[in-house]
Amino acid sequence: MLGILKTIAATFGIAARKPVTVQYPTERKQLPHRSRGFPTLLWDFEHDEPFCTGCQVCARYCPTDCMTVTMKDNPKYAEGKSPRKKIVDTFYIDYARCMRCDICVEVCNFDAIVMDNTWRSVEMSRFDRQDLVMDLDALLRPSKTGLLKNPFRDPMGVAHSGWVPKTEGAEGGSEEE
């Protein structure tokens, strides 16, 4: 009997505490800076083109093979407006297949891909799985429109894979192992 009374006392004591729940759709908890949503591409405002050169290193290291990347010659390079010889042509990520492991961000030589740390990438429910395959426009949109203000670019990401990053604008597609 004593134990049951103790239990009742415990529940009453805890009932007096403030609730910890958040009324989700109307109010949202703040996501931490390094929150890992789905990978998105960054937009280079200086040269008005994506950072991505289409070197496919992310596609190669993706454990689930959820990425498809192709590369083309950069027309702006010929005009002298951009330091990038090559630029991404098409980029597809199947968000339904992605397991948000962050490996693509770590291996990227150009810091072109980041994990989206906004609520947008957490609320990804769709009626059709096909809608979860993102093309280049959809991948660049958060960065281009300024929704993705402060992405977490891992300062250690490249360094501790034992690999020294080349300066930006070096020829895309090359990588050391």
Added chain:
Amino acid sequence: MARPGAEHRHDLETIDLYINVGPQHPATHGVFRMILTVNGELVEDCEPVLGYMHRGNEKLPENCDYRQAIGYHDRTDYLAQFNTEWTYCLAVEKLMGLEVPERAEYIRVILGELNRVASHLMWAGAFGTDVGFFGTPFMYAFREREVIQDFFEAVTGERMMYNYFRPGGVAWDVPDDFQEHARYVIDHVRRGIDDLDALMTDNEVFLARCRGLSPVTPEQAINWGLSGPMLRACGVKHDLRRAEPYSIYDRFDFEIPVGTEGDVYDRYLVRMEEMRQSLRIVEQALKQMPKNGPIMASGLKRVLRPPPGEVYARTESPRGEYGVYIVSRGGDKPWRHKVRGASFCNLSPLREMVVGNYVADAIIILGSIDIVLCEVDR
């Protein structure tokens, strides 16, 4: 093993009845199926059916390079992700002869121990539901588990599948407010454990249902290959953190709680005490942790190519001994990759533990094993 008063009564003529518990049954904690043969309320036979959650988690890393496989280890035991990652990283480090920097070791210990607390909290909540406290312990446990998960999210960026440990260290450095955040977590969780303690430990209903249920002797436990809290509840003082101190566990002062009877109540007590001891370890680790320094072994190539050889690494995961066996033939992928799942081995004597008890108690016994079906089926 039958309870007093539960002996078979021969004056009543009954027929055996098959009850199918699972695969979709809330009490089996996942997709696990028990085919119970019952005589009235008594379980006469139990046939566990496994494999519904089989995803080839042992085979998949054989097609991945050594860094890619970490993500699959998160998904092997989804309640103790850091511990499984840790085991895998230990195996690869052993194979390659890597020296892990001190700071990385402390980060690993802190996260791994908090993960143990989170896993045990989850267990305590779910076990409360099994026993018959609908909702309340579950909510109390989850409230504190949420605090831990917020902490993990602040450090790694993910709530469940962290993918944070790497062979040779951890993936990136912890945030600046790591120490303060960790201390906040410890304070909250300690209070939460006390809440659960007050709610369940002395409760007569809880005692009536758990005490003396399915006692396991130390000899049986060793013969069945039990490990973790299941083994320690029987009175065998075996903890890999002490018996075979991996990482830096020889630097911490903590106790290994052991039970006496080996019954369900002892398993509960051992887990509750283990949470407190884990928090003690975290506190010590926070004090000793170097302020800065490298978090990753130097000189690693992007693609790891360990020398040919085989290795078995094991750690004390919340459920027991979690082991990873890797055979390397020198390439960038493991040639063979095998996981020793703790809850799979703890589940194997289910029939021996369940037979002779009531149907309602079979659910409690199953709950007390603390199974994670992702790890059982892999």
